[in-house]
Amino acid sequence: xxxxxxxxxxxxxxxxxxxxxxxxxxxxxxxxxxxxxxxxxxxxxxxxxxxxxxxxxxxxxxxxxxxxxxxxxxxxxxxxxxxxxxxxxxxxxxxxxxxxxxxxxxxxxxxxxxxxxxxxxxxxxxxxxxxxxxxxxxxxxxxxxxxxxxxxxxxxxxxxxxxxxxxxxxxxxxxxxxxxxxxxxxxxxxxxxxxxxxxxxxxxxxxxxxxxxxxxxxxxxxxxxxxxxxxxxxxxxxxxxxxxxxxxxxxxxxxxxxxxxxxxxxxxxxxxxxxxxxxxxxxxxxxxxxxxxxxxxxxxxxxxxxxxxxxxxxxxxxxxxxxxxxxxxxxxxxxxxxxxxxxxxxxxxxxxxxxxxxxxxxxxxxxxxxxxxxxxxxxxxxxxxxxxxxxxxxxxxxxxxxxxxxxxxxxxxxxxxxxxxxxxxxxxxxxxxxxxxxxxxxxxxxxxxxxxxxxxxxxxxxxxxxxxxxxxxxxxxxxxxxxxxxxxxxxxxxxxxxxxxxxxxxxxxxxxxxxxxxxxxxxxxxxxxxxxxxxxxxxxxxxxxxxxxxxxxxxxxxxxxx
Amino acid sequence: xxxxxxxxxxxxxxxxxxxxxxxxxxxxxxxxxxxxxxxxxxxxxxxxxxxxxxxxxxxxxxxxxxxxxxxxxxxxxxxxxxxxxxxxxxxxxxxxxxxxxxxxxxxxxxxxxxxxxxxxxxxxxxxxxxxxxxxxx
Numbered sequence: 001x002x003x004x005x006x007x008x009x010x011x012x013x014x015x016x017x018x019x020x021x022x023x024x025x026x027x028x029x030x031x032x033x034x035x036x037x038x039x040x041x042x043x044x045x046x047x048x049x050x051x052x053x054x055x056x057x058x059x060x061x062x063x064x065x066x067x068x069x070x071x072x073x074x075x076x077x078x079x080x081x082x083x084x085x086x087x088x089x090x091x092x093x094x095x096x097x098x099x100x101x102x103x104x105x106x107x108x109x110x111x112x113x114x115x116x117x118x119x120x121x122x123x124x125x126x127x128x129x130x131x132x133x134x135x136x137x138x139x140x141x142x143x144x145x146x147x148x149x150x151x152x153x154x155x156x157x158x159x160x161x162x163x164x165x166x167x168x169x170x171x172x173x174x175x176x177x178x179x180x181x182x183x184x185x186x187x188x189x190x191x192x193x194x195x196x197x198x199x200x201x202x203x204x205x206x207x208x209x210x211x212x213x214x215x216x217x218x219x220x221x222x223x224x225x226x227x228x229x230x231x232x233x234x235x236x237x238x239x240x241x242x243x244x245x246x247x248x249x250x251x252x253x254x255x256x257x258x259x260x261x262x263x264x265x266x267x268x269x270x271x272x273x274x275x276x277x278x279x280x281x282x283x284x285x286x287x288x289x290x291x292x293x294x295x296x297x298x299x300x301x302x303x304x305x306x307x308x309x310x311x312x313x314x315x316x317x318x319x320x321x322x323x324x325x326x327x328x329x330x331x332x333x334x335x336x337x338x339x340x341x342x343x344x345x346x347x348x349x350x351x352x353x354x355x356x357x358x359x360x361x362x363x364x365x366x367x368x369x370x371x372x373x374x375x376x377x378x379x380x381x382x383x384x385x386x387x388x389x390x391x392x393x394x395x396x397x398x399x400x401x402x403x404x405x406x407x408x409x410x411x412x413x414x415x416x417x418x419x420x421x422x423x424x425x426x427x428x429x430x431x432x433x434x435x436x437x438x439x440x441x442x443x444x445x446x447x448x449x450x451x452x453x454x455x456x457x458x459x460x461x462x463x464x465x466x467x468x469x470x471x472x473x474x475x476x477x478x479x480x481x482x483x484x485x486x487x488x489x490x491x492x493x494x495x496x497x498x499x500x501x502x503x504x505x506x507x508x509x510x511x512x513x514x515x516x517x518x519x520x521x522x523x524x525x526x527x528x529x530x531x532x533x534x535x536x537x538x539x540x541x542x543x544x545x546x547x548x549x550x551x552x553x554x555x556x557x558x559x560x561x562x
Numbered sequence: 563x564x565x566x567x568x569x570x571x572x573x574x575x576x577x578x579x580x581x582x583x584x585x586x587x588x589x590x591x592x593x594x595x596x597x598x599x600x601x602x603x604x605x606x607x608x609x610x611x612x613x614x615x616x617x618x619x620x621x622x623x624x625x626x627x628x629x630x631x632x633x634x635x636x637x638x639x640x641x642x643x644x645x646x647x648x649x650x651x652x653x654x655x656x657x658x659x660x661x662x663x664x665x666x667x668x669x670x671x672x673x674x675x676x677x678x679x680x681x682x683x684x685x686x687x688x689x690x691x692x693x694x695x696x697x698x699x
Contacts, residue, residue: 038612040653058657060680061690063614091690106690108613358686429676430684437675440686490674 055126071139072100215266311344360388428468435468437485
């Protein structure tokens with residue numbers, strides 16, 4: 001196993017021959033399965049689970065291929081390959097998802113083996129992006145860069161990826177299973193809205209320990225995860241998680257898909273009984289088989305490239321002077337950057353939410369540009385966020401304005417991160433076979449209406465999340481303002497929830513009243529925001545005003561006669 | 563929905579009572595997509611196996627544009643769907659079901675928003691709308 005971190009890809013795990021051989025064999029297997037389906041040797045019922053295991057869904061207009069971006073990390077070379085796929089096999093677009101993946105909406109079944117072969121050529125695949133298995137593990141978009149981080153969660157995210165990929169016990173769970181991991185005390189991964197949420201911090205012996213949350217989730221039954229284990233030692237991470245998933249696999253309901261997620265089991269048993277079952281399973285396991293020795297962890301760590309964080313001594317001063325000289329740049333720095341652990345560096349968030357645009361959609365040309373900028377400014381490393389944006393994690397402060405100028409020139413410099421325009425939206429009824437209503441047009445109208453950057457900054461932090469159905473891919477329950485599309489006799493209506501949060505102040509948004517017709521929804525939200533601006537105390541964010549005053553103060557505004 | 567002034571229409575016979583079913587759970591067509599009145603007219607739709615594109619049952623095969631679809635009385639559409647499913651055993655299309663039409667529309671137009679989007683393309687990308695061609699598969 002190589003330990004030359006200087007030559008490994010920065011921020012992600014370097015595949016070895018075993019990984020590459022596995023992917024190659026997997027592509028050959030799927031090519032053969034597609035051939036059998038096209039020849040009529042496999043029925044659709046037989047073929048469907050096989051294609052889903054390779055990330056291929058049949059959506060509203062065509063097949064959709066969801067490509068895994070493990071813990072949101074990819075390299076410039078991989079992004080260029082995605083651009084090629086968008087250009088060659090799709091309609092020039094890709095769409096970043098709320099699980100840090102990317103999906104293509106216009107894929108042909110007959111092209112899919114070739115696409116997977118091209119992906120394998122850059123160490124990518126579509127495994128664990130569908131089906132009732134442990135899905136792509138998600139992670140903090142500022143991992144390994146954030147000033148507030150206690151330890152880099154990507155090493156353990158990769159360990160969990162390797163543990164969970166094609167895990168023979170966990171390929172047919174009662175339902176899908178989602179894990180998120182953070183190494184920061186500030187929750188940027190929605191840890192308590194996951195089947196398992198892990199928050200890592202250094203333990204007394206210098207090795208990581210983990211707070212384990214279980215049974216959280218959104219969807220039809222939103223539940224905040226419960227704290228299951230405090231300071232789980234690193235060496236027991238895999239054994240303990242295996243015990244949790246075994247208990248779920250054994251006791252989780254398979255008779256009713258709406259009650260099949262682990263959150264329902266945890267609620268049904270109660271956290272104490274659930275913990276007892278996990279502890280009993282954990283106690284009878286041969287822990288030596290699962291022990292995560294420091295040497296194993298360090299072996300994985302050694303396959304991650306480390307950025308050479310060397311910046312001029314006056315890098316921060318240069319950034320300060322650049323900000324003073326250019327008000328537009330200064331605004332973008334305020335909204336779209338995050339403090340880096342190295343004083344000469346900063347993390348830049350590339351908004352994939354242009355005013356009036358489609359959240360998360362990137363063109364092939366934009367993907368190529370992001371790849372070029374990653375090479376030029378951030379060690380070839382790219383991060384996809386669960387907010388459907390992109391992060392360049394390690395940008396020298398003295399070069400930040402050059403980066404911004406390039407982004408701005410390509411329509412990727414929108415200064416709206418964390419503001420009204422930074423809307424999470426699922427593909428909705430425009431693309432998704434499950435959706436009841438369209439999410440994207442509501443997002444577009446809202447972001448166009450609040451496009452003025454001064455207005456957005458004045459309104460301040462406001463998370464608007466939109467889902468086109470109760471499956472909640474747009475995380476509406478976790479939005480300060482949540483919007484849920486519902487179907488009423490074939491027509492679209494939108495239900496508003498207020499007060500949700502996926503961060504440290506985690507909360508489930510509460511329904512404010514009856515669903516609104518599509519053409520009244522944006523006006524109602526505008527009145528809601530106007531009401532907040534009137535009622536807020538100085539410096540108070542929307543969520544805080546809502547919590548101080550409650551829903552009643554906003555309800556009249558939402559349902560005011562047109 | 564832009565310039566399309568479609569109106570809501572109450573279903574009188576079959577009401578959808580479930581939410582959407584994630585793929586992989588059931589191979590049956592989501593009941594929401596196969597509901598219709600006792601009276602009225604419907605067309606039959608599916609996705610093409612090889613490329614997943616939406617197709618509509620036309621007098622001589624499957625068409626990519628709804629304007630070429632064969633219109634059935636709702637009283638006859640169930641039998642037509644059964645026949646189409648038998649014919650599709652060759653594996654040309656998947657997910658066959660019927661789509662209720664808007665009785666007030668002047669051209670062949672599905673009643674529900676969902677099926678209008680399937681018929682006329684994503685509303686957020688008019689450039690991706692199906693192109694009217696005389697080609698029938």
